[in-house]
Amino acid sequence: xxxxxxxxxxxxxxxxxxxxxxxxxxxxxxxxxxxxxxxxxxxxxxxxxxxxxxxxxxxxx
Numbered sequence: 001x002x003x004x005x006x007x008x009x010x011x012x013x014x015x016x017x018x019x020x021x022x023x024x025x026x027x028x029x030x031x032x033x034x035x036x037x038x039x040x041x042x043x044x045x046x047x048x049x050x051x052x053x054x055x056x057x058x059x060x061x
Contacts, residue, residue: 020027034042 019030037045
């Protein structure tokens with residue numbers, strides 16, 4: 001289980017690093033838009049992301 005968790009964490013870091021590496025200007029613009037959003041909007045994005053991940057886990061496991 002520990003190895004799987006570390007693998008998942010490593011893959012998350014790789015995926016998170018793709019956009020800033022490939023398109024730093026677009027990443028900066030996206031980050032600035034996110035910083036200007038209200039807390040409720042950011043929470044909704046986080047909730048949607050988590051639910052999508054849970055659904056994908058159920059589909060592929």
